[in-house]
Each structure stands twice: as C-alpha cells, then as structure tokens.
Amino acid sequence: MFIPFLLLGALALVGYRYRRVLLRRRLRFSWESEALNSFHDVLVARFTSKGFAYQFTRTFYDLGAFLGVAGVAISTGILACETISLLKAAQQSAPPSVLSKRELKEYLAAPEGGETLLKPLIPGVTIPLSEFPLLIIALLASQAFHELGHIVSSALPPAPASLSGVGLALQGAFVSLLPHPDDAEYPWARVRNASAGAWHNVLMWLVLWAACHIGLHTAVRGAFWRDVLPDGLAIISVDYASPLRGHLELGALIVALDDAQLHSLASWKDYLLAPTPHPPVDSGWCVESATFSSQPTDCALHPGTALFTPYPLPSFSDPSQNHCIDPPSVFRDPAAARCASSPSCRSPSETCVAPAADTQLLRLQIKEADHGHTIVWKGPWREVFEQVRVGQYVPRVPLMPVWALPTLEAFFEYLRSLTLVLALLNLLPLRPLDGGVVLSSLLDIVCVPSGQEFDDIELGELELFRRRTARRSRGLVGADSTLIARWVHNVVAMLSLFVIACSLWVWTVRGP
Numbered sequence: 001m002f003i004p005f006l007l008l009g010a011l012a013l014v015g016y017r018y019r020r021v022l023l024r025r026r027l028r029f030s031w032e033s034e035a036l037n038s039f040h041d042v043l044v045a046r047f048t049s050k051g052f053a054y055q056f057t058r059t060f061y062d063l064g065a066f067l068g069v070a071g072v073a074i075s076t077g078i079l080a081c082e083t084i085s086l087l088k089a090a091q092q093s094a095p096p097s098v099l100s101k102r103e104l105k106e107y108l109a110a111p112e113g114g115e116t117l118l119k120p121l122i123p124g125v126t127i128p129l130s131e132f133p134l135l136i137i138a139l140l141a142s143q144a145f146h147e148l149g150h151i152v153s154s155a156l157p158p159a160p161a162s163l164s165g166v167g168l169a170l171q172g173a174f175v176s177l178l179p180h181p182d183d184a185e186y187p188w189a190r191v192r193n194a195s196a197g198a199w200h201n202v203l204m205w206l207v208l209w210a211a212c213h214i215g216l217h218t219a220v221r222g223a224f225w226r227d228v229l230p231d232g233l234a235i236i237s238v239d240y241a242s243p244l245r246g247h248l249e250l251g252a253l254i255v256a257l258d259d260a261q262l263h264s265l266a267s268w269k270d271y272l273l274a275p276t277p278h279p280p281v282d283s284g285w286c287v288e289s290a291t292f293s294s295q296p297t298d299c300a301l302h303p304g305t306a307l308f309t310p311y312p313l314p315s316f317s318d319p320s321q322n323h324c325i326d327p328p329s330v331f332r333d334p335a336a337a338r339c340a341s342s343p344s345c346r347s348p349s350e351t352c353v354a355p356a357a358d359t360q361l362l363r364l365q366i367k368e369a370d371h372g373h374t375i376v377w378k379g380p381w382r383e384v385f386e387q388v389r390v391g392q393y394v395p396r397v398p399l400m401p402v403w404a405l406p407t408l409e410a411f412f413e414y415l416r417s418l419t420l421v422l423a424l425l426n427l428l429p430l431r432p433l434d435g436g437v438v439l440s441s442l443l444d445i446v447c448v449p450s451g452q453e454f455d456d457i458e459l460g461e462l463e464l465f466r467r468r469t470a471r472r473s474r475g476l477v478g479a480d481s482t483l484i485a486r487w488v489h490n491v492v493a494m495l496s497l498f499v500i501a502c503s504l505w506v507w508t509v510r511g512p
C-alpha cells in the first residue's frame with residue numbers, strides 16, 4: 001500500500017528538482033497591465049504625508065502582519081498534519097467514494113477521504129463539471145482581493161515599492177512590485193507587505209461568514225425569491241442529455257414522487273437514493289378487467305410497457321395474471337380512481353392493479369402554472385437525482401432565471417472556501433510565496449546582532465519583542481538565517497508536493 005506513496009514521493013522530488021524549468025514555461029502565458037500604476041502612485045503620495053490615512057492603513061496592515069506570522073506557523077502545522085493523515089489514509093481498506101453531483105457544502109463536510117483535511121476540488125470528479133466556471137471566477141475574485149492587499153500595503157512608508165503592473169498568468173492574478181532600494185533595511189515592513197494579501201483573504205472570509213450568520217443572505221433571498229415549500233420543489237435544471245429534458249419545465253414544481261409528498265430537499269434525495277427494492281405503493285389503480293387481461297405478458301417484446309400485477313399483491317404470484325401496460329395510460333390522469341382492492345373500484349368490470357415489484361417505475365407529479373400532470377420514469381431512480389436539480393426558491397423578479405439563486409449560492413460557497421485556502425497556501429514558508437518572505441524577514445529581525453538600528457517601527461511591543469529575540473539569538477549572522485530559511489523552504493516544498501500528489505491519488509486514481 002505504501003509503494004504508490006513512495007513513488008509519488010519520488011515524483012515530488014523530481015518535480016521539485018526541475019521546478020525552475022516548469023516555472024519558466026508557465027510564466028510565458030501571462031498578460032500584464034499598467035492601469036493601476038497611477039492608483040499606486042496616488043497612495044504613495046497620500047501616505048508620505050503621514051496623516052490619518054497613513055496611520056489607519058499602517059495599523060490595519062500591522063494587524064495583518066501579526067496574523068501573517070501566526071499564519072505561517074498554522075499553515076506549516078496543517079501541512080505536517082496532512083502529511084501524517086495521508087500516510088494513515090494509505091493504510092485504510094475503504095477508499096473514499098466520489099460523487100461529483102454533490103453540492104460543494106455537502107462534499108466539504110463529508111467525512112470521506114479518511115481524516116484528511118485537504119479535499120481537492122476537481123471538476124467532473126469531486127465537484128460538478130458545470131461549476132468549473134464558478135470555481136475559476138471565485139478563484140480570480142479572491143486572488144484579485146489578495147493582490148489589492150499587496151498593492152495598498154506596499155505604498156506605505158518608510159520604503160514604498162513601485163508598482164510596475166498587474167496581470168494574469170496561468171497560476172492566476174499577480175502584481176509586479178519593484179522593491180524600494182532600502183527595502184532590506186526594513187524587515188518588519190517586508191513582513192507587513194507580504195502578509196497583506198493573506199490578511200485581505202482572511203477579512204473576506206470573515207465578512208462572508210458574518211453575512212451568513214447575521215442572516216444577511218436570508219434577507220436578500222427573501223426579497224428576491226419566493227419559498228415554494230410546502231407545495232413542492234422547483235425544477236432548477238435538467239441535464240442536456242437527460243430523457244426528462246423535454247418533459248420538465250424549469251421553474252415548475254414537483255409536488256410528489258409516487259405517493260410521497262415533497263416537503264424538503266432531503267425528502268427528494270432520500271426517496272430517490274433509497275436502497276432498492278423501493279417501498280410498495282399505498283394503493284392500486286382501477287383499470288378495465290377485460291382490457292387488462294388482453295394485454296401481453298412478456299414486456300421485453302413490447303418496449304415502453306411495464307409489468308402490472310393485481311393489487312394487493314397475492315401471497316403466491318401467478319405470472320399469468322401479470323400483464324404489460326403502457327404506464328402513462330394508467331397514471332396520466334391525476335383524478336384516476338385509486339383502489340385498495342378490486343371490489344373497491346367503482347365498476348364491477350374494473351380490476352385493481354399496481355406495478356410489479358421490480359419495474360423501477362417512478363411517478364413525478366408536476367404542477368405548472370395552471371395545471372398538473374404526471375410524468376412516468378422507468379429506470380434507476382438514482383438517475384433522476386443525478387439528472388434533475390431541484391430547489392426550494394423561485395425568483396419573484398420576472399425574467400430572472402430560476403438557476404440564478406443556486407448559482408449565486410454556489411459561487412459564494414466557493415469564494416468562502418477558496419479565500420481561506422488562498423490565505424493558508426500563500427503563508428506556507430516557501431520562497432516564491434508570501435510565507436517565504438514573512439519567514440526570511442522574521443529571521444532577519446531575529447538574527448540581526450543587538451545594537452544595530454532597525455526601521456522606524458512605532459509599535460512598542462514589537463520593538464520589545466525584537467530586542468528580546470535579537471539578544472537571545474546573538475551570534476547568529478545573516479548567512480545562518482539564509483541557511484535556516486533555505487532548509488525550511490526545502491522541507492516545506494517537498495512536503496507540499498508530496499501532499500498534493502498523494503491527495504490527487506487518493507481522490508482520483510484510487511477509485512472504489
């Protein structure tokens with residue numbers, strides 16, 4: 001079981017060895033703009049006057065810097081825990097089962113994949129392929145907000161950087177900042193600038209989290225969308241390839257499945273994913289006895305028909321009593337007489353029948369604007385769950401598509417997950433990432449011999465912290481701090497590649 005992990009570990013090492021080649025290739029696909037350069041110049045000019053805007057912005061990003069320092073430790077801790085979890089997952093006998101149709105929230109909360117924290121978002125494998133554009137837009141939005149943090153923070157004195165451009169590459173949004181010539185003199189400013197992006201991401205996550213918990217999203221939803229429960233569930237989308245596509249109108253309500261009224265989203269899922277054999281029907285249907293007995297008995301020769309049997313089911317089934325009927329001819333009329341047994345039918349010429357046990361028939365009772373009808377599905381019920389998406393809300397605003405709400409909700413769910421992931425990922429102490437800059441700048445603060453002048457830090461506590469740490473680490477010189485940073489970088493890089501490769505293997509290759 002460990003062999004694939006060792007192979008992946010070796011692959012990770014090779015990837016790490018040739019990272020420069022990979023990086024150079026990737027950077028060829030990039031687009032850059034100078035549109036925000038003047039905005040950055042305005043910020044630099046404003047902050048240089050050291051007024052309120054400067055004081056406020058500096059305090060704000062200093063808070064972010066403290067969080068960045070803690071974040072480097074937290075993200076490294078998570079990486080170490082994840083490595084251990086993946087090694088444990090290798091020993092598990094039951095692999096995670098992957099169902100791409102699941103909602104993101106449900107997928108992230110699912111305990112599958114052992115105890116691993118990382119759950120890769122792989123379109124078509126772990127999340128629906130149709131949500132790939134949402135994932136990309138959410139990723140770009142959280143990256144853009146991250147980069148805005150770097151742009152604003154880097155304009156702060158004492159060593160403001162110059163912005164040479166903002167752009168897009170295969171790895172996402174980026175900013176090109178030219179450091180101030182005196183940048184090396186101000187390690188705390190470097191910590192602050194490097195932490196600003198992750199600080200923005202954490203703030204974004206907090207705002208989204210708070211909006212959910214104070215009920216803001218419920219208020220917005222109530223203003224623009226109408227709750228259709230307890231009448232049924234609204235049809236949000238039907239797969240292009242689904243046989244149901246021409247029969248189900250978006251926005252129409254599904255009132256009941258067979259005789260079970262839909263009173264929640266869970267009832268839809270529970271009924272369709274219930275283990276087979278499915279529950280027996282509550283009552284039968286009255287059909288003309290003569291017509292019923294004249295029908296064929298071998299349904300394989302008559303496509304479109306299904307086997308019906310007298311109701312209630314006799315204790316000893318006689319195959320000659322079962323006949324093949326076109327199901328919609330029995331179910332289509334919602335007012336069709338139901339029966340507990342043949343004598344309870346209105347006419348003595350009628351007999352009470354019901355689908356045979358293994359026919360896999362499902363009745364979808366539909367309510368459209370002015371009428372109701374029944375659609376009959378023949379096949380595994382799970383397919384209906386996979387092909388039809390239902391929801392609890394329909395828009396109040398005319399012309400607003402019915403899928404707008406679930407799309408918006410999915411987008412904010414992605415944004416909330418990705419912004420936090422982006423913060424933690426960027427704070428890993430790797431040289432090209434913000435965490436690498438935080439670590440090397442911190443080492444510069446700690447390893448400078450006491451007595452040397454520092455930058456113009458105004459926070460008393462920080463000054464104290466640095467004096468203490470500088471005293472404690474007297475004797476360490478620049479070369480040592482570079483060596484420590486390099487070692488941390490190498491270990492974290494290899495662990496990261498190992499975790500990425502193993503996570504992908506656990507979630508994709510090792511299928512059920």
Ligand SMILES: [Zn+2]
Nearest residue numbers: 197198426434
């Ligand atoms: Zn960053």
